[in-house]
Amino acid sequence: MNGITIALSKGRIFEETLPLLAAAGIEPLEDPETSRKLIIPTSRADVRLVIVRATDAPTYVQYGAADLGVAGKDVLLEHGSEGLYQPIDLRIAKCRMMVAIPAGFDYGNAVRQGARLKVASKYVNIARQHFAAKGVHVDLIKLYGSMELAPLAGLADAIVDLVSTGSTLKANNLIAVEHVMDISSSLIVNQAALKLKREALEPILDAIAAVVDR
Numbered sequence: 001m002n003g004i005t006i007a008l009s010k011g012r013i014f015e016e017t018l019p020l021l022a023a024a025g026i027e028p029l030e031d032p033e034t035s036r037k038l039i040i041p042t043s044r045a046d047v048r049l050v051i052v053r054a055t056d057a058p059t060y061v062q063y064g065a066a067d068l069g070v071a072g073k074d075v076l077l078e079h080g081s082e083g084l085y086q087p088i089d090l091r092i093a094k095c096r097m098m099v100a101i102p103a104g105f106d107y108g109n110a111v112r113q114g115a116r117l118k119v120a121s122k123y124v125n126i127a128r129q130h131f132a133a134k135g136v137h138v139d140l141i142k143l144y145g146s147m148e149l150a151p152l153a154g155l156a157d158a159i160v161d162l163v164s165t166g167s168t169l170k171a172n173n174l175i176a177v178e179h180v181m182d183i184s185s186s187l188i189v190n191q192a193a194l195k196l197k198r199e200a201l202e203p204i205l206d207a208i209a210a211v212v213d214r
C-alpha cells in the first residue's frame with residue numbers, strides 16, 4: 001500500500017482520536033460503531049483506517065500493516081513496544097492503573113504482615129513490577145476481562161485494573177487502595193514507514209502534535 005494506513009480501536013480511542021485526525025485533514029467516511037467494515041476510507045484518498053482490537057494496534061504497526069496507530073500505555077507496557085516510535089503522548093483515553101480490594105479487606109495490614117496476596121489482573125506484567133518494587137509478595141492470576149468479579153467470587157484478594165470514573169469499582173463494592181501509574185494513549189509509528197514515507201507522514205505528525213500541545 002502506497003498510501004497511509006492508521007490502526008485504531010473502536011470506542012474511546014476512536015472517538016478521542018477523531019479531532020486530532022481532523023486537524024491533519026483526515027475525516028473517516030464511515031462510522032466504525034455502525035459500519036461492519038474493518039477498513040474505512042477517509043476524506044483523503046491516500047489515507048485509510050483499519051479498525052483493530054485495542055491490544056492489537058501495536059502488532060499492526062510493528063509489522064508495518066499499519067504505518068500509524070494509537071495505543072494505551074497499559075497496552076504498550078503489557079504487550080511490549082519493540083520497534084515502535086512513540087513520538088506523541090496524545091493525552092487521550094486517560095485513566096489510572098490502580099490496585100483495588102473488596103471493602104472490608106485490610107490490605108495495609110496484610111501487606112505489613114508479609115501475607116502472600118492473590119492478585120487478579122489482565123496486566124500481570126505491570127502488576128508484577130509494581131509489587132516487586134514495593135517488596136510485596138503476590139501470586140498473579142491472569143484474567144482477560146471483568147477483573148472486578150475476581151475478589152467478589154473469591155478468586156483473588158485484590159485486582160489491578162484501570163479506573164476512570166470509579167463507578168465500576170463502586171458498583172462492585174471495591175475500593176482503590178494504590179495508584180500504580182497514570183495512563184494515556186500515544187501515537188505509535190512504524191520505524192521503517194517513518195523513513196520511507198517521511199514526506200507524507202511528517203505533516204500528519206506535525207498537525208497532531210500542534211493540537212495536542214494547545
Ligand code: PRT
Nearest residue numbers: 011012054072073074093094095162163164165166167168
Ligand atoms: O473493551 P475491549 O475488550 O474491546 O478492549 P479494551 O478494553 O482493551 O479497549 P477499550 O477501547 O475499552 O480501551 C482502550 C484503552 O482505553 C485502554 O487500553 C486504556 O488505555 C484506555 N482507557 C481509559 C480505559 C479506561 N479509560 C477504562 N476505564 N480502558 C478500560 N477502562 C475500563 C476498566 O478496565 C474498567 O473495567 O473501564 C472500567 C472502569 O471504568 P470506570 O469509569 O467505571 O472507572
Ligand code: MG
Nearest residue numbers: 011012054145
Ligand atoms: Mg474495554
